[in-house]
Amino acid sequence: MxxxxxxxxxxGMKFNLMEKKVDDLKDxxxxxxxRELRYQEFWALxxxxxxxxxxxxxxxxxxNGAGKSTLLKIIAGVLKATEGDISIKGKIxxxxxxxxxxxxxxTGAENIYxxxxxxGYSKDFIREKYDEIVxxxxxxxxxxxxVKNYSSGMRARLGFSIATIVEPEILILDEVLSVGDAKFxxxxxxxxxxxxDKGVTVLFVSHSIEQxxxxxxxxxxxxxxxxVASGSVKEVSRIxxxxxxx
Amino acid sequence: xxxxxxxxxxxxxxxxxxxxxxxKLKYRRSYLGILWTLLxxxxxxxxxxxxxxxxxxxGGRTFPVYILTGRLLYTFFSGSTKAAMKSIRKNSGMIKxxxxxxxxxxxxxxLSNYVxxxxxxxxxxxxxxxxxxxxxxxxxxxxxPLFLLLVLALGAGMILSTLAVFFRDLxxxxxxxxxxxxxxxxxxxxxxxxxxGSRVWIFNFNPLYLIILNFRNAVFGxxxxxxxxxxxxxxxxxxxxxxxxxxxxxxxxxIMNI
Numbered sequence: 136m137x138x139x140x141x142x143x144x145x146x147g148m149k150f151n152l153m154e155k156k157v158d159d160l161k162d163x164x165x166x167x168x169x170r171e172l173r174y175q176e177f178w179a180l181x182x183x184x185x186x187x188x189x190x191x192x193x194x195x196x197x198x199n200g201a202g203k204s205t206l207l208k209i210i211a212g213v214l215k216a217t218e219g220d221i222s223i224k225g226k227i228x229x230x231x232x233x234x235x236x237x238x239x240x241x242t243g244a245e246n247i248y249x250x251x252x253x254x255g256y257s258k259d260f261i262r263e264k265y266d267e268i269v270x271x272x273x274x275x276x277x278x279x280x281x282v283k284n285y286s287s288g289m290r291a292r293l294g295f296s297i298a299t300i301v302e303p304e305i306l307i308l309d310e311v312l313s314v315g316d317a318k319f320x321x322x323x324x325x326x327x328x329x330x331x332d333k334g335v336t337v338l339f340v341s342h343s344i345e346q347x348x349x350x351x352x353x354x355x356x357x358x359x360x361x362x363v364a365s366g367s368v369k370e371v372s373r374i375x376x377x378x379x380x381x
Numbered sequence: 382x383x384x385x386x387x388x389x390x391x392x393x394x395x396x397x398x399x400x401x402x403x404x405k406l407k408y409r410r411s412y413l414g415i416l417w418t419l420l421x422x423x424x425x426x427x428x429x430x431x432x433x434x435x436x437x438x439x440g441g442r443t444f445p446v447y448i449l450t451g452r453l454l455y456t457f458f459s460g461s462t463k464a465a466m467k468s469i470r471k472n473s474g475m476i477k478x479x480x481x482x483x484x485x486x487x488x489x490x491x492l493s494n495y496v497x498x499x500x501x502x503x504x505x506x507x508x509x510x511x512x513x514x515x516x517x518x519x520x521x522x523x524x525x526p527l528f529l530l531l532v533l534a535l536g537a538g539m540i541l542s543t544l545a546v547f548f549r550d551l552x553x554x555x556x557x558x559x560x561x562x563x564x565x566x567x568x569x570x571x572x573x574x575x576x577x578g579s580r581v582w583i584f585n586f587n588p589l590y591l592i593i594l595n596f597r598n599a600v601f602g603x604x605x606x607x608x609x610x611x612x613x614x615x616x617x618x619x620x621x622x623x624x625x626x627x628x629x630x631x632x633x634x635x636i637m638n639i
Contacts, residue, residue: 151637160551163548211480214633214636235475249398252399255391257394
């Protein structure tokens, strides 16, 4: 029996949308006096439940606006679910928007410490792994140049190198990484594959059924915030294809 | 409670990194660097002394030091609360993508301002020597108002940063409020010189004034004003407590508003 690493129970996410966005006090008071403060409730997710065991690789399928990113953000801890529970055992590494935590005026070297701290690593740990990160990112002397002068590929390479320096229990991937040039892409795919082989649990979001089939063994399908199918990747992707084609 | 503490420990390094970043970047761009922090209060104090000391004929020999103490503390308070107010919006990119305890942004902003403020106290030290103010053992009292100042700024920073997420135009309102705070801080006049009697009620409602009062007592070798200490202490800790609770209650709604 494999260990359970992630349990999502009846998770729902409600957004309060104002018909017109009110984000200053003046508008708020005027709208309040005219009694125009109306909120529209909108459930981005409702009644989502599933569990993942160690080594499961789950693909999350769905059209735009189905709630895939919202679900990933809830699991990653960025959003807090309105209802339901999530329990996680182990370290999560979200490989989403690599380099989002960089400060552009900081050099690459300084950003290694900053971004590492954002991901919750300790100072000693980052110092220990510093050379490894620089080497993997292939930035060489550019590591002492402010990040604002980096190309987007260089930025993503550095972000990837920092984020994957730990051995996570759960890996969150949004689309397959297209990081840097062909050579680096190969290297990053190899690194992710090696994590797969070590039995990491994966959550993967993609529009491409083909990619999901290649990488995952299980899948769920979301539609307008609800879970409509769950099971083996074969079954679920077949249902998804039918939905697209119908 | 335990969970909050272990989370704090985990992200302590991030707090240090953010404080360091603020300070480093502030001085990397300016040629005069840290010198500017020291020069700026000196210049404004010179202006204020000229206007209120020489032209209006108030004060006395040590009036510049009197002004400088008030100026330094007020500048820290206004600068740090303004910066903390914007901190959540400024870091919205990160907040939307990676999990980080959000209080870390207003906290680190106030702390980095506090470090710069402590450095700027060197100026006061210099001025005290020039104007021949002999330090007495009362100078050790200054730790207490300086600590209360930090607590007050943290509390106000938490409250303002939360409100500013929902109301963008709060910045303007706070500038006006700060003006009131400034004029009731007795930065460039003596309260005793006012026609209204020794201490009008409004001064008792300005914790920053009471903090400045006790700081001045320490610098000028006078005993602590206990009433002022009690009121400012109560004010500071109440604002921090309220700020933390308010922030925690609202923080899950931040993402939808930034």
